[in-house]
Each structure stands twice: as C-alpha cells, then as structure tokens.
Amino acid sequence: MATSLTTPKLSSFSCSATFTLNSLFFPKSLHLSRPYFLSLPTTLLSLSHPRRTFAVRSQSQNGADAPPHYDFDLFTIGAGSGGVRASRFAASYGANVAICELPFSTISSDTTGGVGGTCVIRGCVPKKLLVYASKYSHEFEESNGFGWKYDSEPKHNWSTLIANKNAELQRLTGIYKNTLKNAGVKLIEGRGKIIDPHTVDVDGRLYSAKHILVSVGGRPFIPDIPGREHAIDSDAALDLPSKPEKIAIVGGGYIALEFAGIFNGLKSDVHVFIRQKKVLRGFDEEVRDFVGEQMSLRGIEFHTEESPQAIIKSADGSFSLKTNKGSLEGFSHIFFATGRRPNTKNLGLESVGVKVDKDGAIQVDEYSQTSVPSIWAVGDVTNRINLTPVALMEGMALAKTLFQDEPTKPDFRAVPSAVFSQPPIGQVGLTEEQAVEQYGDIDIFTANFRPMKATLSGLPDRAFMKLIVCAKTNEVLGLHMCGEDAAEIVQGFAVAIKAGLTKSAFDATVGVHPTAAEEFVTMRTPTRKIRKNQPSEGKSNSEVKAAAGV
Numbered sequence: 109m110a111t112s113l114t115t116p117k118l119s120s121f122s123c124s125a126t127f128t129l130n131s132l133f134f135p136k137s138l139h140l141s142r143p144y145f146l147s148l149p150t151t152l153l154s155l156s157h158p159r160r161t162f163a164v165r166s167q168s169q170n171g172a173d174a175p176p177h178y179d180f181d182l183f184t185i186g187a188g189s190g191g192v193r194a195s196r197f198a199a200s201y202g203a204n205v206a207i208c209e210l211p212f213s214t215i216s217s218d219t220t221g222g223v224g225g226t227c228v229i230r231g232c233v234p235k236k237l238l239v240y241a242s243k244y245s246h247e248f249e250e251s252n253g254f255g256w257k258y259d260s261e262p263k264h265n266w267s268t269l270i271a272n273k274n275a276e277l278q279r280l281t282g283i284y285k286n287t288l289k290n291a292g293v294k295l296i297e298g299r300g301k302i303i304d305p306h307t308v309d310v311d312g313r314l315y316s317a318k319h320i321l322v323s324v325g326g327r328p329f330i331p332d333i334p335g336r337e338h339a340i341d342s343d344a345a346l347d348l349p350s351k352p353e354k355i356a357i358v359g360g361g362y363i364a365l366e367f368a369g370i371f372n373g374l375k376s377d378v379h380v381f382i383r384q385k386k387v388l389r390g391f392d393e394e395v396r397d398f399v400g401e402q403m404s405l406r407g408i409e410f411h412t413e414e415s416p417q418a419i420i421k422s423a424d425g426s427f428s429l430k431t432n433k434g435s436l437e438g439f440s441h442i443f444f445a446t447g448r449r450p451n452t453k454n455l456g457l458e459s460v461g462v463k464v465d466k467d468g469a470i471q472v473d474e475y476s477q478t479s480v481p482s483i484w485a486v487g488d489v490t491n492r493i494n495l496t497p498v499a500l501m502e503g504m505a506l507a508k509t510l511f512q513d514e515p516t517k518p519d520f521r522a523v524p525s526a527v528f529s530q531p532p533i534g535q536v537g538l539t540e541e542q543a544v545e546q547y548g549d550i551d552i553f554t555a556n557f558r559p560m561k562a563t564l565s566g567l568p569d570r571a572f573m574k575l576i577v578c579a580k581t582n583e584v585l586g587l588h589m590c591g592e593d594a595a596e597i598v599q600g601f602a603v604a605i606k607a608g609l610t611k612s613a614f615d616a617t618v619g620v621h622p623t624a625a626e627e628f629v630t631m632r633t634p635t636r637k638i639r640k641n642q643p644s645e646g647k648s649n650s651e652v653k654a655a656a657g658v
C-alpha cells in the first residue's frame with residue numbers, strides 16, 4: 109500500500125572518505141556579505157554518518173584564493189516525497205544535509221505543510237484510507253449473494269474515520285522525521301526562500317549550501333469564478349468535519365474520479381462535472397469509456413461538456429452550480445478537482461534567475477538541474493510526471509548525481525500508475541493512440557468480462573483488460589486494466605513492460621487460476637490489427653462490447 113511506496117528503508121552506510129570535522133564546524137571563508145547568524149549543523153555530531161568532503165576545504169594547496177565553504181553540502185526546501193528521498197540518500201552518501209519544511213497541517217497553505225508532504229498528509233495515503241472505507245458499502249451489498257444477511261443496514265461514522273485517518277497521518281509524519289534524523293539530516297521548521305544561488309533564508313535565519321534543492325511540490329488550484337470562496341479542494345475534501353450529503357465534483361482527472369468513488373461508496377449523492385465528453389484525458393480511450401460506464405452503473409451522475417461558471421449560496425446554506433448548460437441546486441459541497449499549481453510563488457526564484465514555465469513549474473534538464481547551476485529541483489514542482497514514485501526516483505537520481513560521482517538521469521519510460529476509482533485502473537506503457545502514432549502497425553488484445561465474484565453478487569461489475577503489441581517486434585508496448593485489483597496486478601506486470609518483454613513471453617507464462625490477472629497471459633487472438641495505410645482488421649471497441657453483451 110502507499111505507505112510502502114514512501115516509507116523509506118535505510119540502507120547501511122559506510123564511507124572511507126576523509127572526515128573534516130574542523131573545516132565543517134568552523135567555516136573560514138563565508139561568502140555572505142549580509143549579517144550572518146551562524147547556525148551550527150548539530151546533526152553533524154551524529155558520527156554514525158561520517159561526512160565526506162563535498163564542502164570544499166578553506167585553504168587550497170597552491171595558495172590561490174580559497175573556494176567558498178558552506179554550512180551544508182545540500183540544503184533542501186520542502187520535505188515531501190522527493191525532498192526527503194534526495195536528502196536522506198545524499199546524507200547516506202556522506203553529504204552534510206539540511207532540509208526545511210513548514211509546520212504540520214492537514215490543509216496546505218503558504219505557511220503550513222508538514223514533513224512527509226502531499227502524499228502522506230493530503231494525497232496518496234489519506235485518499236487510499238478513504239477509498240478503503242468507502243469500498244465496504246459495495247462489499248456489504250455483494251456479500252448478500254454469498255449468503256450474508258444483516259439485521260439492520262450497516263452504519264458509517266464519519267468522525268471515527270477522520271479521527272483514525274488523522275492519527276495515522278501523525279504516526280507517518282513522525283516516522284518521516286525519525287528517518288531524517290537517523291540519516292543525519294538536519295530538519296529545520298520554517299518557510300524556505302532562496303536569497304542567492306548558495307543561500308536559503310528560513311524565517312529570517314540564513315543558511316549557506318553548495319547545492320540547493322527545491323522540492324516544494326504543488327497545491328490545488330481553483331479557477332477564479334464568482335462564488336469560488338464556497339468551493340473546497342482536495343486538501344479540504346480529505347478532512348471534512350461531516351460527510352457531504354450531495355456533492356458536485358468539478359473535474360475529470362484521476363483525483364476527481366477517486367473522490368467520486370469515495371463519496372459514492374459512503375452514500376453521498378455524487379455529481380461529476382467535466383468539460384470534455386469523457387473522463388481521464390490522456391488515458392487509453394477504451395479505458396476512459398469503460399471506467400465512465402462502470403462508475404455510472406454505481407450511481408455517480410456525470411455531467412459532460414459542462415463548465416462551471418459560478419457558485420451561488422442559497423438562503424438555506426446549500427449551493428447551486430451554474431454551468432454553461434444551466435444550474436443544478438441543493439449541493440452541500442462543491443469540490444473543485446481542477447488541477448494543481450507548483451508552489452513557486454515568493455520563493456526567490458526570479459531574483460536568482462531560476463527559469464519557470466507559464467504555469468510556474470521549474471524548468472530542469474535531464475539531471476534535474478535548473479538554469480542556475482547550484483540549484484536543482486525534483487518532484488511536482490517540475491511538473492514532469494506528478495506521482496510519488498517518480499518524485500522518489502528523481503530525488504534518488506539527484507543524490508547519486510551530486511554525491512556518489514554517478515550522474516544519473518531519472519528514467520521516465522514505462523512509469524506505471526493507478527487510479528483508485530471504483531473500479532480502479534492500472535496502466536503501464538503506451539495507450540493505443542500513442543502506440544499507433546509511434547509504431548504504426550500494432551495488434552490489440554482485449555478482454556471485457558464479468559469477474560467471477562459478480563456471478564454470485566449479482567452486481568453489474570465488469571473488468572476490462574488490454575494489451576498493445578508492436579506488430580513488427582512482438583514487444584508489448586502497453587498494458588491497461590480497469591477492474592478489481594487493477595493497481596496491484598499492473599504493478600506486477602509493469603516489470604515485464606519495463607523489461608521490453610514480447611507477447612510470446614506473455615504467452616509462454618502459465619496463468620494463476622482462477623484470477624482475473626491470468627487473462628493477461630491467455631489472450632491469444634488479437635481483437636484488432638491496426639496497419640498503417642490499411643483498414644483495421646478485427647473488432648472495434650463498440651463491436652467488442654456488443655459481443656460481450658455490454
């Protein structure tokens with residue numbers, strides 16, 4: 109589960125490099141011109157991690173000007189997934205590292221955050237806990253066909269869920285703090301701001317560093333429409349004082365769908381408003397169709413091609429959402445899941461010359477270096493692939509590049525990902541549309557079936573699975589699933605896709621029976637063959653659905 113994605117396991121550290129305690133504690137040539145409050149890096153006293161000499165010594169051999177000495181080899185701003193990973197591995201390679209982070213709160217702001225970052229406090233972890241909570245209602249329903257009867261309708265207590273969730277977040281943020289401490293990273297609470305290419309200001313105290321890492325992540329974005337102040341974002345949606353009775357979710361991305369599933373499972377009346385015809389732009393088209401249909405069957409109402417224009421508060425305290433198509437009333441909550449923006453405002457980036465794009469994301473090269481050579485950036489703030497394991501990979505690669513003499517580029521090929529909607533989605537590799545564009549000739553294998561559990565539960569649940577194969581090389585280019593356990597299944601198959609395995613290798617693999625996952629190794633006949641400059645052979649998406657009785 110998500111905590112294992114993010115809870116680091118410390119590798120043992122040994123380093124034979126010189127330990128220059130004196131030069132690190134008593135810098136002789138500080139390059140700062142402004143008043144300087146000397147901040148002794150107390151974690152250096154942790155001798156379990158002897159320091160290597162990344163901080164340049166104060167006196168050079170030939171009597172030339174001494175290169176500058178810094179408080180730290182690395183100063184990281186933001187202790188989320190990417191920042192923590194980079195910092196603790198840098199420390200394990202012998203670097204002298206400090207990290208700053210805002211004080212803890214479940215709601216992020218300019219002045220609040222918390223060690224662990226979005227994933228732990230306002231993202232993957234609390235979201236998945238709420239997904240678990242919401243799935244029980246379907247399971248109670250499913251269990252009837254298997255002989256279970258309940259004397260009364262099971263009741264859910266929202267306050268218990270939120271209190272238990274918050275206790276777990278406190279436990280996790282504590283684990284993160286300990287991990288940093290055990291790695292010898294100095295944790296400084298406060299807001300970091302870059303003053304010059306080697307100096308960070310944290311609430312009035314200045315720290316110098318050879319390298320600065322910006323890993324400040326992002327925050328939810330709500331468009332500027334009338335009544336915007338009545339809307340909630342994903343931070344608030346994860347920590348509401350009471351369960352929504354009727355909620356409008358604006359947005360068709362993965363966060364919107366996950367929350368639609370959560371509130372639907374917890375018996376709220378859920379309406380999803382999307383600008384386009386379909387949910388999940390960028391996902392495989394068949395998966396987009398399939399998940400929308402399955403979610404509708406569970407009672408979620410989709411309002412397609414509807415853009416919000418205003419939120420109006422009624423005298424009874426409820427809200428209406430005005431869109432280009434009309435107005436819908438009686439909502440207890442209006443939740444905007446309309447994307448996130450990097451936390452780059454008022455961070456001092458412009459003044460030192462760090463380039464950002466039009467959305468405020470920091471521009472970096474393949475090694476995560478910004479336009480200022482001593483300043484680096486990883487994670488959501490760079491808006492590459494905004495997922496926790498990707499931020500971890502980028503942080504890890506950076507630590508190797510800077511402190512292990514091993515220049516390492518994060519590898520963005522075949523990054524698997526999941527949507528914890530209900531049913532969930534797992535995917536890795538190319539979509540059909542991308543594969544056609546990049547390879548031209550491809551074979552598509554699909555399965556659309558009623559899982560065994562649904563036969564007795566009587567529910568209309570189905571599963572969809574898809575393999576995309578290069579006709580020329582037989583390599584499996586993409587693998588997609590929407591159905592129970594999709595995320596877990598796809599994580600396993602992602603190794604095969606990353607390794608570039610062929611369809612023949614899939615065919616030669618024996619299935620585990622009876623599972624849904626075995627479909628991926630038993631699909632023998634292509635659903636359709638797509639050839640450049642030739643009409644496709646086989647069945648279209650709608651023909652497959654008709655044949656399956658959907």
Ligand SMILES: Cc1cc2nc3c(=O)[nH]c(=O)nc-3n(C[C@H](O)[C@H](O)[C@H](O)COP(=O)(O)OP(=O)(O)OC[C@H]3O[C@@H](n4cnc5c(N)ncnc54)[C@H](O)[C@@H]3O)c2cc1C
Nearest residue numbers: 186188189190221225226227231300324325487488495496
């Ligand atoms: C609702 C939701 C669900 C998600 N679900 C998933 C999922 O299931 N799987 C997945 O892989 N990803 C998921 N994500 C995305 C994932 O959370 C992010 O990709 C990941 O947290 C990015 O890590 P990061 O280190 O870049 O930034 P963050 O984790 O956001 O960390 C940045 C940190 O910097 C701090 N900070 C900001 N400014 C300053 C400053 N000036 N000084 C000091 N500190 C500062 C912030 O307080 C924060 O703690 C989800 C995100 C959301 C919002």
